[in-house]
Amino acid sequence: MMSNIQPKDVRVGVIYGGTSPERAGSLASGESASKALSSNGWNVTLLDLADIDITHLKADIDVAFLALHGPGGEDGKIQGALETLGIPYSGSGVMASAVGMHKPTFKKLATMNSLDTPRWMEVDRSISTIVTAASAGLSLGWPAFVKPTSGGGSLDASIVQNEFALQYALESCSENDYNQYIVEEYIAGTPCTVGLLEVGGVLQPLPVLTVDTDREFYDYTAKHDIQQRREQCPADLPPGMAFRLQKYAVRAHRMIGAHGVSRVDFLIGPNGQIAILEINTVPGLSLQGNLATMARAARIDYPQLVEYVLATAFTKPKYLP
Ligand SMILES: Nc1ncnc2c1ncn2[C@@H]1O[C@H](COP(=O)(O)OP(=O)(O)O)[C@@H](O)[C@H]1O
Ligand SMILES: [Mg+2]
Incomplete structure (x- = not known):
């Protein structure tokens, strides 16, 4: 280029x-x-x-x-x-960015592409929070996980133990920027993420990174304070698991039509089941962030990483939806 x-x-x-x-x-x-x-x-x-x-x-x-x-x-x-x-x-064009940001749409596509994702329901603001919380309990069980449809950084996401907690969460959030939420089945799993990066025109999955935290989940604090998390990259996983995660990450990237760079988040459940959570089409690029760590594990230093990301501006097809 x-x-x-x-x-x-x-x-x-x-x-x-x-x-x-x-x-x-x-x-x-x-x-x-x-x-x-x-x-x-x-x-x-x-x-x-x-x-x-x-x-x-x-x-x-x-x-x-x-x-x-x-x-x-x-x-x-x-x-x-x-x-x-x-x-x-x-990075990605308009369609992939929009679909990647909107968790319910991403999850529908994931399901159509044989990727397991936690069962979920979208919160309909025209229905009372009491009814929503009761039906979430019936369809997803407790605890459940609530998060914004178009959020990130674990902002405004939480584990809810029962109907009242979910109702409270939805009511206390209703005035903020994120007015739209999904409730998911809670998966007691290890957070893990796979970075994807185009190198010389070829999309490469980076080594898998797993996160362990003493916090309730991989929340905003754990994401921003390196003392609050322990990372493993390349992760020490059972045979074949890293390969499957990378394969699923590539599938998710391609299925939304992402371009050049992304990071796909998963939970690995206690029986080794892999649940895909979301894709980030503009992954965090801080020096201590997940993408930089995964790139280093692939012997790509930070200055090289940003070169590869910049190059994606010039490798887009003529028309990208
Ligand atoms: N269904 C779930 N069950 C349990 N924990 C979850 C669930 N969904 C998200 N989490 C926790 O929240 C973190 C962030 O979730 P994610 O879907 O990636 O949203 P964000 O866009 O905020 O990063 C995950 O790494 C995990 O710790
Ligand atoms: Mg995430």
């Missing part, structure tokens, strides 16, 4: 921040990525989506490196704007 162009002549806009609830994670991703891209010789500008007028972006940058997480940055909205402006950008 761009073989006769010098990196210093290419204006890379690292777009980060924005106003999503995952802003803090995005700041970390953008700062780390922009430093590494600058050291690699690119002409980098760090742009906070909350401050810029994107209608003028075409005059200022040649390519967008997306370090945005959550609604607005990972769900196809910015991707669509960049498509319309004619600015190449890293």
Whole structure:
């Protein structure tokens, strides 16, 4: 790609921040990525989506490196704007971003593609929380797990032990940014994740990473404080398990039409069952984040990782839905 162009002549806009609830994670991703891209010789500008007028972006940058997480940055909205402006950008296109962000849609596709995902129900806000909580108990049992349909970083996610706890969770959340929720069957499993990265035009699964935490689950605190979790990468798993996880991750990536980079989250249950939770089309890019750790385990250092991610801006097919 761009073989006769010098990196210093290419204006890379690292777009980060924005106003999503995952802003803090995005700041970390953008700062780390922009430093590494600058050291690699690119002409980098760090742009906070909350401050810029994107209608003028075409005059200022040649390519967008997306370090945005959550609604607005990972769900196809910015991707669509960049498509319309004619600015190449890293990672997935509009459709994959939108489907990847919306857990119920992703889970429906997973089910159609023979990927096991925890049973779930979507919370219908036109129905009372009392009725919702009662029917969740009947169909999913207790405990259950409640999370936003378009969330991330475990924000606003929780284990609920009974009807009253679910009702309370839904009522106390109703005023915040995430107005839409799913309730899932609770899986007492080990969180694990598989990064996927396009290297030289070929999508490669990275070594599997498992997480162990003393917290109730792999929550926001455990994700942001390395003292609160223990990671294993490559994970020590029963024979064949890592390969299956990687195969399922690739299937999930392809099934939504993702491009270039993603990270697929699973739970491994007590009997070795694999439950797919979600795909992240803009995985966190902080130095201590999961993707960087998995890349290191594949002998891809951080500066190389961001190069590969940037390259995905130029390897998209002519038309990407
Ligand atoms: N159905 C579930 N049963 C048990 N724990 C869950 C379930 N769904 C999510 N979790 C816990 O919450 C974490 C984050 O879930 P995930 O679906 O990946 O959402 P997010 O988009 O917030 O990362 C998981 O790693 C796991 O610890
Ligand atoms: Mg996750």
